[in-house]
Amino acid sequence: MTDLVRAPDLEQRERALDPRHSYIVQAPAGSGKTELLIQRYLALLGRVERPEEIAAITFTIKAAAEMRLRVFGALRAARNEPRPVAPHEARTWDLARAALARNDALGWKLEESADRVRVQTIDALCASLTRQMPVLSEFGAHPEVIEDASALFAEAARDLLATLEIEGNAAAPAVARLLSHLDNDTAQAEKLIAAMLAQRDHWIRTLRKASDRKSLEATLDEVRRATVDKARELWPRQFVSPSEDDVDGWIRHAAECLTGKGEWRKRPPTPEVLRENEPLRVALDAVRDLPPAQYSQQQWDVLEAIIQLSPLAVAELRVVFAKHGKADFIEFAQGALRALESEDGPTDLLLVLDYRIRHILVDEFQDTSNTQFELLEKLTSGWEPEDGRTLFLVGDPMQSIYRFREAEVGLFLRAWHHGIGSVSLEPLTLSANFRSHAGIVEWVNASFSQVMPRTEDIHGGAVTYSPSQAVHPAESEAVRVHALFDGDGAGEARCVAEIAAAALAESGRDAARPSTVAILVRNRSHLLEILPRLREAKIAFRAVEIESLGHRPAIQDLLALTRALSHLADRTAWLAVLRAPWCGLALADLLVAGSGEETLTVWEAMREAARLERLSPDARLRLERTREVLLRSLTDRRRASLRDCVEGAWLALGGPACVESDTDLEDAEIYLDHLESTEDSGALGDLAAFEESVAKLFALPDLEAPEGLQVMTIHKAKGLEFDTVIVPGLGAGTGRDDRKLFLWMETPESSLLLAPINPTGSKNDLTYELIRGLDKIKADHEMGRLLYVAATRARHRLHLLGDAKLDAHGIAKRPPKGCLLEKLWDVVGDEFSAPGERRATRGEAPAVPVAMQSALRRLAIDELVYESPPAAGWNAPPEAQMYDEIEFSWVGDTARRVGSVVHRWLQRIAEDDARGWDRARLEAERPAVRQELAARGVAESELDAACERVLAALASSVEDPRGQWLLGPQRNARNEYRLSTATDGVRRRLVIDRIFEDADGATWIVDYKTSSHEGSNLDRFLAEEEGRYREQLERYAAAVGKKGARRGLYFPLLKGWREWSGGK
Amino acid sequence: MPQERRSLGKEELFQLLGQGHAARVTVLTPNRRLAQSLQRDFDRSQLGRGSRSWETADILPFGALVQRLWEDALYCDLAPGVPLLLAPAQDQALWEESIRATRLAEALLSAAPAAAQCREAWQLAKAWRLDPRSAGPPNEDARAFLEWASGYERATREKGVTDAARLPDVIAPMLAHAALRKPATVALFGFDLVTPQMRDFLAALAAQGTAVIDAVAAARQAKVARLEFTEAKEEIGAAARWARSRLEGSSPSALGEGRSPRIGVVVPDLARSRAQVQRIFANVMQPDHMLAAEAKALPFNLSLGARLADFPIVADALLLLALTGRETAFEQASRLIRSPFIAGAETEMEVRAKLDARLRRRCGPAIALDSLLRLCASPTAPHASLLMDRLSRLAAFRKSSLFGAKPASDWAKAFSEALRIAGFPGERALDSIEHQTLDKWHELLAEFAALERVTAKMGHADACQRVLQMARDAIFQPEGRDVPIQVVGVLESAGLEFDHLWVTGLTDEAWPLAARPNPFIPVSVQRRAGIPQSDPVSSLELDRRITDGWLHSAREVVVSHARMKGESELAPSALIASIPLSPLDDLAAGRYATLREAIRRAGAIEIIQDGVAPPVEVTTQSGGTGLFKDQAACPFRAFARRRLHSEPLETPRLGLDARDRGTLVHAMLAAVWKKLGTRDRLMAASPEDLGEILGACADEAIAHVRRYRADALSGRYAQLEHARLMRLAGEWLAVDRRREGFEVVAIEEKHPVTFGGITVNAKLDRMDKLAAGHAIIDYKTGVCKTSDWMGERPDEPQLPMYALGGGEEIAAVAFALVKTGEARFKGISRVPDLMPGVCTVDKAGKAATRYRDWGQLLAGWRDELDATGRGFASGEARVDPKHGATTCENCKQHMFCRIAEKTPFGGAGDGEVDTDD
Ligand code: SF4
Secondary structure (H helix, E strand, O other): OOOOOOOOOHHHHHHOOOOOOOEEEEOOOOOOHHHHHHHHHHHHHOOOOOHHHEEEEEOOHHHHHHHHHHHHHHHHHHHHOOOOOOHHHHHHHHHHHHHHHHHHHHOOOOOOOHHHOOEEEHHHHHHHHHHHOOOOOOOOOOOEEOOOOHHHHHHHHHHHHHHHHOOOOOOHHHHHHHHHHOOOOHHHHHHHHHHHHHOHHHHOOHHHHHOOHHHHHHHHHHHHHHHHHHHHHHOOOOOOOOOOOOHHHHHHHHHHHEOOOOOEOOOOOOOHHHHOOHHHHHHHHHHHOOOOOOOOHHHHHHHHHHHHHHHHHHHHHHHHHHHHOEEOHHHHHHHHHHHHEEOOEEOOHHHHHOOOOOEEEEOOHHHOOHHHHHHHHHHOOOOOOOOOOEEEEEEOHHHOOOHHHOOOHHHHHHHHHHOEOOEOOEEEEOOEEEEEEHHHHHHHHHHHHHHOOOOOEOOOOEOOOOOOEEEEOOOOOOEEEEEEEOOOHHHHHHHHHHHHHHHHHHHHHOOOOOOOEEEEEOOHHHHOOHHHHHHHOOOOOEEOOOOEHHHOHHHHHHHHHHHHHHOOOOHHHHHHHHHOOOOOOOHHHHHHHOOOOOOOOHHHHOOOHHHHHOOOHHHHHHHHHHHHHHHHHHHOOOOOOHHHHHHHHHHHHOHHHHOOOHHHHHHHHHHHHHHHHHOEOOEOOOHHHHHHHHHOOEOOOOOOOOOOEEEEEHHHHOOOOEEEEEEOOOOOOOOOOOOOOEEEEEOOOOOEEEEEOOOOOOOOOHHHHHHHHHHHHHHHHHHHHHHHHHHOOEEEEEEEEEEEOEOOOOOEOOOOOOOHHHHHHHHHHHHHOOOOOOOOOOOOOOOOOHHHHOEEEEEOHHHOOOOOOOOOOOOOOOOOOOOOOOOOOOOOOHHHHHHHHHHHHHHHHHHOOOOOOOHHHHHHOHHHHHHHHHHOOOOHHHHHHHHHHHHHHHHHHHHOHHHHHHHOOOEEEEEEEEEEEEEOOEEEEEEEEEEEEOOOOOEEEEEEOOOOOOOOOHHHHHHHHHHHHHHHHHHHHHHHOOOOOEEEEEEOOOOEEEEEEOOO | OOOOOOEEEHHHHHHHHHOOHHHOEEEEEOOHHHHHHHHHHHHHHHHHOOOOEEEOOEEEEHHHHHHHHHHHHHOOOOHHHOOEEOOHHHHHHHHHHHHHOOHHHHHOOOHHHHHHHHHHHHHHHHHOOOOHHHHOOOOHHHHHHHHHHHHHHHHHHHHOEEOOOOHHHHHHHHOOOOOOOOOOEEEEEOOOOOOHHHHHHHHHHHHOOOEEEEEEOOOOOOEEEEEEEOOHHHHHHHHHHHHHHHHHHOOHHHHOOOOOOOEEEEOOOHHHHHHHHHHHHHHHHOOOOOOOOOOOOOOEEEOOOEEHHHOHHHHHHHHHHHHOOOOEEHHHHHHHHOOOOOOOOOOOHHHHHHHHHHHHHHOOOEEOHHHHHHHHHOOOOOOOHHHHHHHHHHHHHHHHHOOOOEOHHHHHHHHHHHHHHOOOOOOOOOOHHHHHHHHHHHHHHHHHHHHHHOOOOEOHHHHHHHHHHHHHHOEEOOOOOOOOEEEEOHHHHOOOOOOEEEEOOOEOOOOOOOOOOOOOOOHHHHHHHOOHHHOHHHHHHHHHHHHHHHHOOOOEEEEEEEOEEOOEEOOEOOOOOOOOEOOHHHHOOOOOOOHHHHHHHHOOEEEEEOOEOOOOOOOEOOOOOHHHHHHHHOHHHHHHHHHOOOOOOOOOOOOOOHHHHHHHHHHHHHHHHHHHOEHHHHHHOOHHHHHHHHHHHHHHHHHHHHOOOOOOOOHHHHHHHHHHHHHHHHHHHHHHHOOOOOEEEEEEEEEEEEEOOEEEEEEEEEEEEEOOEEEEEEEEOOOOOHHHHOOOOOOOOHHHHHHHHOOOOEEEEEEEEOOOOOOEEEEEEOOOOOOOOEEEHHHOHHHHOOOOOHHHHHHHHHHHHHHHHHHHHOOEOOOOOOOOHHHHHOOOOHHHHOHHHHOOOOOOOOOOOOOOO
């Protein structure tokens, strides 16, 4: 479809394919940037020596897979299909064709080796770099990647705090200072340090510059001046003001003009001219909150402690990583950075990889982070203009919404203006929108040129709007705003349900292409009233990553079972197991069976006969069933994995019969898989942490619902498109942000400012707040972009729902900062002008509906009847191995090893028919024997003794007449004779030490036994040994087919001998 | 490979082997698994001929032949010149040592894994005859390797040892010696490639008269099908069902007497997905295997085992060794206490659990054996005498024998003794798997002991770490029986023959294998040598050959791939993409019911009303006013906590928790006012006196809490806490100073109060006698507001309860907020201006709109508290959290009260909090 129309920005698109130049491309929503990337990739393929020279970097694994798939698709089409007619498809075909020609000429075999197409995430790229440079990256070898390393951060934080008690540890005074600052709240300190480590990529380098108080205070001064300058420039000359240099004077001045809330003072009345000057008020407000020019001693003390502790915390973290053999993505990125540049300058990748990275493509560049930016700088270091190496960055700064994942939109702007490192980038802007119809595109153009800032600001992360041109013509009624008032959550929910129902009904008409509807929210909690309303209205939907897995009743039950089986004294879990649907004990029965005494575990109580007798027959049945199952699980605890143990109990209890839907069974599977991946040797290390991790997982969307209506967060919807998009909750506020141990900022001149967290109990630290203010500005800008992402998901229709508060006159008030509606207010405010109805404050309805408060949902116990499906039919052979009495403790293997060496020598001597072997010759072999014993692993300290024993045994064998006869010349003798047999389906491999025919023609089957025996009654011992080995020799006899053969056991260490004849 | 070599079919090979030992034929395979499988095939062919016993065929991996020859050399006159062969663990230890000896090691995250990779590089270099220097100046990583390798080589030379990587080159020159038993014929079977080193060795054998021939399995014309699945899990499931169909559907006549079909399933990343594959196959083969009382034999077997360290019995042994060290994580100690693998585990199962639950309240996140012992010995702790006995003997043994530097073999014995003392492996009878695991563990200890040959003496921590690492590196698979279905990884699949073969996981991402050159040798050197893993083109060649092998190794071959992995879409491997896609139905694989479905269909759900428990029998309840607080917050919570003592376990935390810190402050202020008594005395005290008093009181408070949190309140932290208490108390006294005169008449007094028929002990922090009556004061260290006293279900009923229950005339009730920077009173009084921050009902604003004056307030409180008490007494246990999710947030009863089932939509678990301001 896209080819029907000539794209309005064709020229830009064509330029972007020039493989000789580097570009940065702004590609707004719906502009088809993936296609452009693929074309560029193909174009580059046609010019490189090896495909690996092109590194394409995507934001997600999913995007990498998609791009790779499309590259191969293009290559396949070029190989097998005729040139398409549509010009733009033909363009791709031509490029792919050229790439194929290159492939064929250079023998790449690209189509078969998918791995050669290096499209990957930045994390994967870092991992592959560090893998090839174990020393340079300072890893040593590749640790396992861990996605959620929070437990390790906490561990490192604890290790750091523990240095407090280590005598003479250099960190201890700093830890003490930090703790005092935080009111000795260790838990808080642990949390803050862990959070700091989680973001160490931010500050790790920055902090190195920060040891010096003077330079930090100079920056503070710089920032103060800059802030005052802004106000000073706006201040009308006709009014008096402090002098230019008097920053503190200005702060006092601002406080005189403005109230504590930042409004103009009424008394004394502020002149009209000033009142109307809003920018001035904002500027003065900033001045009013400026911190003093110097850190207070207290501030500096703790800041110094933090500066000192940070690298130590990182060092602790590395120790923790090493201990667990795991590392997070940041560590990999840091490793890659280290590897790419050592003390002697940039690393030559040719030596490492056998090729150089010559072309880099980056998708979603608006969401790049500082670390990634630095990585790009290093990868391109030494690149010269026109040297054939290129950088190609694509992204849409208007869609940068991943600040919480360290995305810095300012970096896009920086690259746009200044390039990266030595590479200058030619900016290109796409404008065609292939997705949305003109009505939407026009509304978006009109609205967002107002919503987004008018001027760009690299530092504040302010991005201006770049308009799009629709390729599809307009349709009626593209965008609708629905106004709600005074926190009317129920009204909003109703409205959403109605819109969704209508949109779905509409799509039902065109069966050929069922259309799609999405409800997008900024925050999952905005759905609190909407989802129940949808369910009530019987509108099926798929909620993608909305509901917490841990909240599903089925999962809570599994969790209860997991906890109960893990720990007998977890009373809550045990009671929960008895209350869960599979057992479903009523309150009265719980009082009996669950024990009222703390000193008994529930498990003990529920097995007391006296208690059982006090139960009703029904309750007894329930309890006994449950007890049976749990008894088995407990008896076999820590044999199988915990997962199997829990799953087994769950099945046996009838868990699957208790769930509400089939989706629950899938969720249960997710839970069990998660349990398996968390547990370690059949147990959970930290149950609480496990429970937290379950809460972070999401339940599956309802698998039985059609895909027509989806519910997800705006973040999740990025990159997707829907026919109708509904965005509720515009009037809702944002979450709070957690406080950090310290904040930092770099000024445009890249000098550094730091502020420590304020001490527990004291008021907000002004320096801290100053830096946080900048963060807030960035967050505010991002909100506008988030709204843009939501709005541009729509193909045909967009519905926006917002809720505004009414003032005393029933007029809607401008929403407070921090909600999406406020951003949009200048555009949609009119929709709220119709006076709303003030709603009476509702009486608080109980959180749990009255009907549910006493309800107990459980299995009707006698109806759980089922037959186990049959097992596979096959003839299992009997178990091949029998176990000897096992030694429970290991005392060393020397005896066994002595035996092996003796065996081996007897074999050798026997092969010589014992000719020429006497004590003296054996003695000469002492070094060899020693060597052999050592080779078998006999400890140095025991070598001599062992050697002695071997030689003694051998000497006595060659001197002993029995030994001489046994080892001497015999007929048909074989040593170490290897046979295989099969009896009753059991295959056995036998090794017979010696078999021969004696002078009388009798066959002898002899085994050497190197047992040793101390103490008296050797005969009895030998008799016992005979009993032990009889069966073995019988088997030998059967195997050689000589049932009548004589059997002998020879004990060289004991000079012992036992013989007997076979049965008939 | 020389092409003119004679090549045999498998049948001919078996004929040759059938001639017995006299023919001196040795078959070499690339790995042990293939050797075993070939051995089995040969046995079958012998059985097929009706033999009952026969001379065992000599089939072994190449490396094993070399080792056999090495041993021959050891037992002849060559012996003095024969170097000892390093066991893998010794080899690894030597590498680690040589890495640690260099400066480079300091920067590395860890040396052990680097050593493993160096070993691999070393093996490659030897097997492929690489000269790492041949590529010009090496990069930093290659340089490091050269340095480490030369250290390693020197060490082996000095010690007179060699390694498996060099052994062929060591032995080849000795082959002429008669004592080295050389085969008359060597047949190579199943080699996808032959390294130069092996080629040379074979040539050396040939020079001694050994005939070297190739043996190949007859290529079979297979029926090949390709299948696509959505997800890997589904794919494995289908393969399992197919395998079962083939197993059950085979006609014995077609296969020969008593023979089951041989079915193979290849799973490329088996190491990663092992557990899952195991489970899926088990579920298909015997749907109720998890319920079966006795484990039945399952007809399949996985080629890969798990890490020895992950077997519970070994894991706990390792934990036990760690416990004899300086300190272990509490959770590990806790696991040991509850471990089934130490003495008395069954007898004391319950009491140990209770003991552990108690320890959790008193420990930090790390603990040493001695302090553990001390805590267990506390007279108030549940008494697990067997455990205590073992632990104290262990502690004694630790002191006598587990310190200092020792050679590895001494450590091995000491460890073994420590385990014996602890009663390892426990009371419970071992099952077959545990038996084998224990055997393997002993082997591991023996291997560890053998490290002494190459390592210096070591300390306890080092020894433990090495044993742990070895147990992690050891992959162990308990042996089962001979089974028809083999699930193998790619590497083990080479050369195997089946009746039916299914190769899963052939996505383009997984197959051909991505090139992974060893980082320690320049890639160009590896590539020039033709090492497949170093270069995409040769990797492709090798994998193409392997693919080809699969397609000809069975009568029926199925290849498959999944379309999705997580959210990503994947394509089929190009090596099989040309095979036409068939639907699953064409395979005629059975559909077997799962147990889960059977159970799901079985039950019926009923819903009963059960919100009222029998009334309480004992009206005097322990635990104080918290009962009323719980009842007001949520009746079920009170029922659960107060009548069933439903409490979860605690997690040990570093330092003091909020509760302990609160206790400290309470104890501090109690002590202070016990000493001061009146405001006058406070005012009269000089700063020095006051400082002294505060210091003494802080000592007292700390001593009080130290009784149960000794570990957390020691050393420097105690000093810091001391300072904090003094500071806080100082801040607080400033508030008390600003008041009119008063006398503290009661401190931490308890007396019983009764509401709605329920009697509890109310405890007050402090009562002051003012001119106008008494003021009741409750110290708070966190958030508090007077509105928490108000309403039908008061959030903080403690003060009202005390106020109503006490005999005295009460003039004011107040929270004393003792918090840095925020110290002040908040409260309500009968008459105005009694205390700063305390006002009369009419001034209390929103907090008290329900009441007009003090009298009404007290009356209201009585009504509300009576109602609350009655609710509890009558057994009311509705699930009715007062403020919904907010109330539930800090409650631990979720899974018991089943709130998740009762609220229509449980919001996100992502911690995003909305604030509407
Ligand atoms: S979790 Fe909520 S509903 Fe359940 S007992 Fe606690 S407060 Fe009541």
